[in-house]
Amino acid sequence: MTTYITKALSSLATNGTLTPPLTPNENDAKSILRSSSPHPLISPEQNLLRLKAHLQNLPTDLLKHVHLSKIRREDPSLYFSAIRDDLTGLAPIVYTPTVGEACQKYSHIYQGPEGLYLSIDDKDRMPEILAEYAAKLSTTPQILVVTDGSRILGLGDLGIGGMGISVGKLNLYVAGGGVNPHGCLPVVLDMGTNTESIRNDPLYIGLRRPRASLEEATEFMDRFMAAASSAFPNAVIQHEDFYSEAAFAFLDKYKNQYRMFNDDIEGTGSVILGGFMAAAKQASAASGKALKDHRVVFLGGGSAAVGVAKEMMNFFKMQGLTEDEARERFWLIDTKGLITSTRPDVVAGKLASHKKYFIRNDTEGKEYPSLADVVEYVKPTALVGLSTTFGAFGEDVVRRMADLNEAPIIFPLSNPTSKCELSFADALNWTGGKVVFASGSPYAPIERDGLLREPGQGNNFLVFPGIGFGALQAGAKRVTEAMITASAIALSEALNEEEKKAGLLYPRLDRIREVSARVAAGVVRKAQEEGVDTNEKLRGLDDQALIKEMNDAQWWP
Ligand SMILES: NC(=O)C1=CN([C@@H]2O[C@H](COP(=O)(O)OP(=O)(O)OC[C@H]3O[C@@H](n4cnc5c(N)ncnc54)[C@H](OP(=O)(O)O)[C@@H]3O)[C@@H](O)[C@H]2O)C=CC1
Numbered sequence: 001m002t003t004y005i006t007k008a009l010s011s012l013a014t015n016g017t018l019t020p021p022l023t024p025n026e027n028d029a030k031s032i033l034r035s036s037s038p039h040p041l042i043s044p045e046q047n048l049l050r051l052k053a054h055l056q057n058l059p060t061d062l063l064k065h066v067h068l069s070k071i072r073r074e075d076p077s078l079y080f081s082a083i084r085d086d087l088t089g090l091a092p093i094v095y096t097p098t099v100g101e102a103c104q105k106y107s108h109i110y111q112g113p114e115g116l117y118l119s120i121d122d123k124d125r126m127p128e129i130l131a132e133y134a135a136k137l138s139t140t141p142q143i144l145v146v147t148d149g150s151r152i153l154g155l156g157d158l159g160i161g162g163m164g165i166s167v168g169k170l171n172l173y174v175a176g177g178g179v180n181p182h183g184c185l186p187v188v189l190d191m192g193t194n195t196e197s198i199r200n201d202p203l204y205i206g207l208r209r210p211r212a213s214l215e216e217a218t219e220f221m222d223r224f225m226a227a228a229s230s231a232f233p234n235a236v237i238q239h240e241d242f243y244s245e246a247a248f249a250f251l252d253k254y255k256n257q258y259r260m261f262n263d264d265i266e267g268t269g270s271v272i273l274g275g276f277m278a279a280a281k282q283a284s285a286a287s288g289k290a291l292k293d294h295r296v297v298f299l300g301g302g303s304a305a306v307g308v309a310k311e312m313m314n315f316f317k318m319q320g321l322t323e324d325e326a327r328e329r330f331w332l333i334d335t336k337g338l339i340t341s342t343r344p345d346v347v348a349g350k351l352a353s354h355k356k357y358f359i360r361n362d363t364e365g366k367e368y369p370s371l372a373d374v375v376e377y378v379k380p381t382a383l384v385g386l387s388t389t390f391g392a393f394g395e396d397v398v399r400r401m402a403d404l405n406e407a408p409i410i411f412p413l414s415n416p417t418s419k420c421e422l423s424f425a426d427a428l429n430w431t432g433g434k435v436v437f438a439s440g441s442p443y444a445p446i447e448r449d450g451l452l453r454e455p456g457q458g459n460n461f462l463v464f465p466g467i468g469f470g471a472l473q474a475g476a477k478r479v480t481e482a483m484i485t486a487s488a489i490a491l492s493e494a495l496n497e498e499e500k501k502a503g504l505l506y507p508r509l510d511r512i513r514e515v516s517a518r519v520a521a522g523v524v525r526k527a528q529e530e531g532v533d534t535n536e537k538l539r540g541l542d543d544q545a546l547i548k549e550m551n552d553a554q555w556w557p
């Protein structure tokens with residue numbers, strides 16, 4: 001109770017109009033509070049009830065997001081208690097889709113600093129700035145989520161507004177993964193923005209300059225990665241929402257040097273591989289086709305699409321295919337159509353290097369400019385959307401997928417909902433209910449033919465908390481590709497019997513802590529097998545004991 005009284009008094013004392021007329025000692029405190037507040041004994045439970053009631057009264061999701069951000073800054077335990085009690089209801093507010101709008105309006109809804117803001121103008125001072133920052137913190141950061149704001153969800157270059165996504169991801173690290181909120185450090189690297197409307201906004205709080213070139217950005221990143229790894233030597237660094245060229249360049253450069261991973265390339269790869277394992281089983285059970293015979297068309301050739309396609313190759317390798325045979329199962333489409341060896345930009349050597357792995361050499365000089373052309377040519381069993389293009393899976397294409405397949409797999413994964421390729425309702429209607437569906441942002445379940453159809457949410461938030469937490473617990477020197485694949489397998493194995501019976505592709509959100517512990521255990525085990533772990537205490541434990549260790553290490557509000 002003393003804490004509540006002291007807290008209440010200090011807030012009174014800092015508020016000019018409510019400052020009490022005398023400076024009380026502890027004994028006076030009760031009587032002053034009795035007369036100056038309606039009830040001095042407000043319990044955490046009552047605060048939680050009040051917060052929930054208040055949220056219900058707020059008219060928009062953005063206002064709820066803003067209010068919750070204020071609560072997080074003032075009382076993390078209250079904030080994470082609310083999320084613990086209703087992750088399904090609050091994830092869309094603190095994460096996608098609302099976090100997208102919050103990033104777009106970041107400078108307008110700004111309530112004060114909430115992490116580390118580093119400017120490219122300070123690139124020569126990274127070691128001093130980070131060392132000074134580390135010295136001032138009372139808790140050592142364990143997870144850093146770092147963005148440069150250059151490709152926030154599918155919303156483009158939002159400059160310093162990207163801080164909202166670093167914060168949003170860390171919300172899930174705490175709520176889903178059990179990382180202590182005081183160990184979470186959101187970081188934005190301000191390198192300017194190419195979005196003129198943001199740069200010219202009088203309220204914009206970032207650098208008003210065009211975005212740095214990749215060369216300049218790399219120089220800054222080199223210094224940041226070195227300084228951050230030295231200031232926070234045990235932390236895991238998650239790269240988030242860098243534009244595709246930079247995302248691949250930084251992952252290639254740093255993955256063997258630092259304890260880092262890229263969420264969009266690797267986290268998304270993992271979550272979609274995990275979901276595809278369940279989806280392919282359902283589709284093959286309906287069609288009788290062998291698992292190795294699935295054919296996957298991607299709309300999109302950016303960091304997410306290429307990352308997912310590369311990770312999904314493991315599905316086909318698990319069916320016994322060689323690397324070349326597995327690669328043959330994928331067709332990628334970008335704004336110029338199917339990526340073929342004879343496409344003029346490819347012939348001219350202008351194709352972005354990350355797309356080259358998936359160039360099709362077998363199209364005999366024919367080009368397939370549209371998604372409909374590619375679907376007709378490939379006759380795919382699965383469609384994956386990572387194109388940032390709302391409604392890009394149109395009625396004709398979706399109906400054709402249902403003609404071609406007993407149970408077409410359709411994953412419109414672009415975020416937020418305003419960029420999603422296909423809604424759940426249209427997917428059900430246009431396939432006559434046959435679709436096996438997962439989207440990046442959430443859709444509500446729909447009742448159809450007397451059955452409740454529950455859409456999957458194929459979003460990396462089902463794995464990145466476990467990947468980061470597992471790497472942290474293992475004291476892993478690196479986050480290897482095999483550790484990422486292990487996270488996907490652990491996710492797919494986390495589906496319980498009830499969820500399988502209900503046809504779900506992913507575990508229910510109310511089990512996320514348990515699922516994250518399993519994912520983390522899978523990551524630790526693989527780190528041990530690969531010899532990159534340093535935490536000797538976790539060696540020699542069997543799987544159940546390892547999962548229990550992960551569960552026990554989780555922070556609870
Ligand atoms: N569900 C999840 O967990 C995740 C979802 N995502 C989502 O994935 C999306 C893409 O991210 P990322 O890959 O980094 O972004 P990019 O912008 O790098 O990639 C988008 C790709 O889509 C292509 N494209 C755009 N419009 C069309 C169109 N009309 N037809 C065909 N191709 C098109 C682009 O082609 P071109 O190369 O020619 O420009 C590009 O290859 C985002 O919306 C993001 O939110 C990302 C990570 C995780």
Ligand SMILES: CC(=O)C(=O)O
Pocket residue numbers: 152153154241263264414415440459460461
């Ligand atoms: C989910 C995510 O990481 C993205 O849309 O970028």
Ligand SMILES: [Mg+2]
Pocket residue numbers: 153240241263264
């Ligand atoms: Mg992302």
